[in-house]
Amino acid sequence: MKLKFYLRVSQGVYTDVLVSALVIENGDDAVIFASADMVSVQPEMLTMAQDILRKEAPEIPVDKIIANATHTHAGPASNQVARDYPRKVDFTPTDEMLDFLSRQLADAVKEAWNNRAEGSIAYGYGFATTGHSRRTV
Numbered sequence: 001m002k003l004k005f006y007l008r009v010s011q012g013v014y015t016d017v018l019v020s021a022l023v024i025e026n027g028d029d030a031v032i033f034a035s036a037d038m039v040s041v042q043p044e045m046l047t048m049a050q051d052i053l054r055k056e057a058p059e060i061p062v063d064k065i066i067a068n069a070t071h072t073h074a075g076p077a078s079n080q081v082a083r084d085y086p087r088k089v090d091f092t093p094t095d096e097m098l099d100f101l102s103r104q105l106a107d108a109v110k111e112a113w114n115n116r117a118e119g120s121i122a123y124g125y126g127f128a129t130t131g132h133s134r135r136t137v
Helices: 041-058 078-084 094-114
Strands: 017-027 030-036 065-069
Touching: 017 094, 030 094, 041 065, 041 094
Parallel strands: 030 065
Antiparallel strands: 017 030
C-alpha cells in the first residue's frame, strides 16, 4: 500500500508564527533554547541564523543554540520537500522562507541574550493543567 501525502498550505493566518528564545547562562557557560512554530527546524536554517549572529552579535555563543519546532502542520516550511513540491498552489518559496525564518531565529536569540536577567529556581505547589497524547493507550 502506497501512502499519498499532500502539501498542506494555509489559506489564512489564525495566529502569527512565533520564534521564541530562552538564554540560561552562569557567566562561564550558556545554553540557548529556541523554538519555532513550524513542522521542523532544518539544519540549514540553524546554520543561517548562526551566520547572522556571528556577524551581528559575535558575543553570543552560537554553538550553544538548541533549536526545536512546535511541529505545527500549517506553519512555514524550510525543507527539501517544499522546494521540490509541484507548484499547484501559491506559497512562499523555500529559499525565501529560509531567509525569513533564520532572521526570526537570530533576532529572537539576540533579544533573549540582550535581556538576560538574574533568575532563580523555585518550587511551585498547586494545580497545573497539562495535556496528554491522544495516542495514549
